[in-house]
Amino acid sequence: MHELASEVRLAFGLLDLLYRRRLKAKQDAEAVTYSLWADxxxxxxxxxxxxxxxxxxxxxxVVAEGSASLLxxxxxxxxxxxxxPWPVKQGVYDTVARLPTLxxxxxxxxxxxxxxxxxxxxPTAALALLARLDLPADTPHLAELRSVLAAGHRNHYRSPSAWDSAVRGRTG
Structure with missing residues (x-):
């Protein structure tokens, strides 16, 4: 078990060094963001x-400095x-909602x-957060996301017809 803990700490150390640099760079970071998301x-x-x-x-x-690379x-x-998980990201989401560039x-x-x-x-917290964002009214999928969150849906896969209903409600 101790060996596994050491390996995990090493992996996160490498993640810290490599990923942070790549995520701040001007060059495309699609491979890094995909790895973050999937791995x-x-x-x-x-x-x-x-x-x-x-x-x-x-x-x-990020909030205090607001440098281009940090943003x-x-x-x-x-x-x-x-x-x-929502409890992990909610505080960060709430904080960055103060930065229109994000x-x-x-x-x-x-x-x-x-x-x-x-x-x-x-859904309730995400809808409240969404209301704080300064987005153009014609942002693709904004109205539909508001609709499904207002109806209390957490995930498309838990309520597969909710999104289609929101789209129909917008176009119908």
Missing amino acids: WFEDHNTAATAFAEVLGNDIGR RRAGRVLACSSPV HRPLFKGLLGGYHDVYGDLE
């Missing part, structure tokens, strides 16, 4: 620690954070939280 955030054994290491522990610094990292992490990636994280198989949202 780290979808696994309930690693999601909380991984999220804390790449964003959660630094959220105060880039935060945006990338938020956009792929859908499977992170509203679009935060919306993407909320939308993914509804649609992702492993997505995790608390």
